[in-house]
Amino acid sequence: MMISIRAITRTHSNFKICLLRQFSSQIQTVPLEFDKYEPPLRDPSAPPIVFLHGLYGHKTNNRTASRKLAKILGNDVYCLDLRNHGISPHTKRHDYPAMAADVERFCEEHGLEKAIMMGHSMGAKCAMAVALRRPDLTSMLISIDNVPCRNDRAEREFMDFSEYAQILDYITTRTTPFAFTTIKQADDELAKYESNALVRKFLLSNIIRDQHVLQTHPNDPHALVLKSKIPLDTIYDHMVDIRGWPFSDDDTFEKRSLFIKADHSPFVSEEEIPMIKQHFPNYDFVSMNSGHWVVTEKPDEFVHVVSTWIKEGIDK
Incomplete structure (x- = not known):
């Protein structure tokens, strides 16, 4: 009996997701607090956005950009407080598998299928982790000034x-x-x-x-x-965990991904593009004339870049 490579790949992917679900069940997750921004006119084809803040951040950091994105795209935008941040519960564990498991639980409990995972800095790595662990929950990935590797340059x-x-x-x-x-x-x-x-x-x-x-x-x-x-x-x-990257080179996310680089920040460099390509082969790369705090420093440009890229993906 002939079995196609595509079928083998799909079977391997499903097996991997099952393993990750089993592994996630061993992580003690916490319920995440959130704010939801709804559009004045909803586009039923537009997937929801899950927006994850960076280190020392919280769900209100990105509310202005979230309101604008919801209005432009016609979708819901969920801004989450990650564990040990904002008003979400405190726990002694703070690494990317645990943070990702919290977000995955949130998506499942709120019925968010095929969400756009978007995050800044620490939140970007958390978004990447969710995409790698649970591609079934993720339609697109947007990483704001971070890369899938240890941040040696920062x-x-x-x-x-x-x-x-x-x-x-x-x-x-x-x-x-x-x-x-x-x-x-x-x-x-x-x-x-x-x-x-x-x-x-x-x-x-x-x-x-x-x-x-x-x-x-x-x-x-x-x-x-x-x-x-x-x-x-x-x-x-847990600063070592926040700076680090716990995933192997074999972990990949095949769907569309956008990596936004802040030109005046050391978090993303041209030399790290091979690592992006390794984990997220279907990626686009955009540079912005900004420091690390992209969403705050260049709010209008950020919203334009992100909304344009998402629309291109929805229209395909």
């Missing part, structure tokens, strides 16, 4: 990311000679290490003032008023 940036966790921990735990009590005080302290006001504002969106402490200890200079919404120790301890 060593300085990951040193900064680790330092941010330490500084935010200091801001929320120092009691002598006095505790920090206002976001302005926290910003002044953070400014000693980070000169970019937009980055500081982004980081400090993870810090809140504890109203209960303010009410119960109104005149106590040592009371810990400022609290971190995210588990800084867990993030610091």
Whole structure:
């Protein structure tokens, strides 16, 4: 009996998905918080977008771009809080298989089939992980300034990311000679290490003032008023996992993929294109005149690039 190569490939792919589902069942997933942006006029042919933020981010970071994409494309856009971020649950494990398993659970529970997986930075690697693990849940992939390999060229940036966790921990735990009590005080302290006001504002969106402490200890200079919404120790301890890439060269996603490179960022280089091609052979590559924070720095250009690329895929 003759068996076609296509049939063998399909059987292998289905077997791989079954194995990944079995493996995912061994990961303790968490339910993810989300915001949903609906279009004023729905296009039934447009698949939903699952938008994943980067390290220290949360679901509100990309709300402006998400509203615009929903309006232009006529689809639903789901912005998720990944584990240990935003208001999603905290857990000691923080690596890409676990983050991907959370997103896969979210898609299954919300009936999202063939979603467009899109993410920035850490969220980009999570989106890639979902595409590789569960191509049955993924119609397209969009990676914003990250690559499917260890980020060797971004060593300085990951040193900064680790330092941010330490500084935010200091801001929320120092009691002598006095505790920090206002976001302005926290910003002044953070400014000693980070000169970019937009980055500081982004980081400090993870810090809140504890109203209960303010009410119960109104005149106590040592009371810990400022609290971190995210588990800084867990993030610091897993920086190697966040920088890394746990998948083998044999893991591939054959559907359309878009890789957006920020020209003024070390996260993506021409030398890493072979790794993109290895895992995502059906890829397009776009460069933008931006730093690493693409969605914030170039919002209109970003929406144009992404919406145009998605429309091309839907129309084919």
